[in-house]
Amino acid sequence: MGRFQVVGATVVDGSGRDPADVTIAVEDGRIAQPGASGERLEADGLTMTPGLIDAHAHLGLSSPIEPQFSFRLSAAEIAADIFATAGAALDAGFTTVRDTGGIDGGVVTAIAKGKVRGPRVLSCGPVQCQTGGHGYYGAEWEPTELWSSHHIPGLCALSMQSGNANELRGNVREAFRRGASFLKLCVTGGVVSAHDQLTDTQFTVEEIAVAVQEAAARNTYVTVHAHNNEGIRNAVEAGVRCVEHGTDLDEPTAALMAARGVTLVPTFAVVEQLLRDSAGTGLNESIRDRVLGVRERMAEALAVAKEAGLRIGLGSDLIGPGQDRRGEELRLRAELETPMEALVAATKTNAEILGLSGEVGVIAPGRQADFVLWNGNPLDNPQLFSDRDNAVVVVQAGRIVKDLR
Structure with a gap:
């Protein structure tokens, strides 16, 4: 369809304005x-809403995680799982995702060329980790230098290990060579970790600053995986632009983030996923114990961040094969704030975080025609976001990529 008009829908344009009954025209892939x-x-x-944006996706972690990284799955099966997850994201109404670690630039290219169905993808490539830190899934007996052999060039590469600032500089340059459009570092321990605790800090301020310097040289930014305040403060002092998770964020740290213009991306859906079925992700059942209490603390952190006036995005952080309920993140956020606030976070705000403001995130003349037609009104019933069958029509860059009418 070169030019077409959507007639009769209630339009929620992503700006936060009240819904309106207006006709939306599309021409040459843009709103006209x-x-x-x-x-x-x-x-x-x-x-109608704008196409949703997930600011914390892991397409490269679409297979059972431990089998994937212990060479028990073929490259063909891993690829099949990645592309199935990409198609499922599109079917759930997500027309753009920011992949925060796990895929190689080859996946981004294959989707962009239309060879497989999927959302627009911005990727950091492999996550940058300190030696043995969060993001390392090798066996305890395995020498660190063998970890990179787990990468499958052109398909997936979970993380790169750095023992010092010079190694980190080399690794981030390599990530950019492979097509990364931003960087992600792990600066604290993680929930899904084998070798650390949530209270651990990882990388020094000086090391993180090396990544910030390399990103700035390419006119882009660093985001960090961070659960505790000391790690967040280290990252903010080093000049990062975004914090993922922020589980234990306190008021002084939120004030520091606000003063430096640093964004927060909370991630609730993965917590629900791990509490519901940690084994289904291909991880050891013991991971479930590490999740207990995280949801409540992250909810408190969200309230602290809102009070501090932070810009707050939205990310699902879903991992493993069960990534078919990506919209659950909006439902969970709608329980903690209003459904409209959750939608704006997933559209307008996330577009700003990804550097795509002016292109996507809001339904307005001149923007790319990314939008979803929902069966009902998700502002009245946010549960609609959770089931991808409720996304009746999905349009990406003016092309109808899903139509259940």
């Missing part, structure tokens, strides 16, 4: 001014 010409897409009774 309505006119008399073009086919009509009848959408009576449906609600």
Whole structure:
């Protein structure tokens, strides 16, 4: 469809404004001014939102995790799982994702060329980790230098290990060579970790600053995996632009983030996923014990961040094969704030975080025509976001990529 008009939908444009019953025209892949010409897409009774954006995705972790990184799965099976997850994200109404570690640039290219179905993908490539830190899944007996042999060039590469600032500089340059558009570092321990605790800090301020310097040289930024305040403060002092998770964020640290213009991306859906079925992710059942209490603390951190006036994005952090309920993140956030706030976080705010403001995230003339028609009104019933079958029509860059009408 070159030019078409969506008629009869209730439009929630992503800006935070009240819904409106207006006709939306699409021409050459972008939102255009309505006119008399073009086919009509009848959408009576449906609600239109911008295409959703997941600011914390892991397409490269679409297979059972421990089998994947212990060479028990073929490259073909890993690839099949990655591309199935990419298609499922699109079907759930997510037209853009920021992949925060696990895929190689080859996946981004294959999706961008239309060889497989999937959202627009911005990727950091492999996560940058300190030796043995969060993001390392090798066996305890395995020498660290063998970890890179777990990478499958062109497909997946979970993490790179750095023992000092010079190694980190080399690794981030290699990540950019492979096509990364931003960097992610792990600066604290993690929930899904074998070798650390949530209270651990990882990398020094001086080491993190090396990554910030290399990112700035390419006009991009660093985001960090961080659960505790000391790790967050180290990262902010080093000049990072974004913090993922922020589980134990306190008021002084939030104030520091606000003063430096640092964004927070909380991740609730993965906590629900691990509490519900940690074994289903391909991880040891003991991981479940590490998750207990995280949801409540992350909810408190969200309230602290809102009070401090931080810009707050939205990310699911889903891992393993069970990534078919990506929209659950909006439902969970809608329970802690309003459904409209959750939607704006997943559209307008996430577009700003990804550097795509002005292109996607809001339905407005000149923007790319990324939008979803929902079966019902998710502002009245946020549960609709959780089931991808409720995304009746998905349009990406003016192309209808899903249509259940």
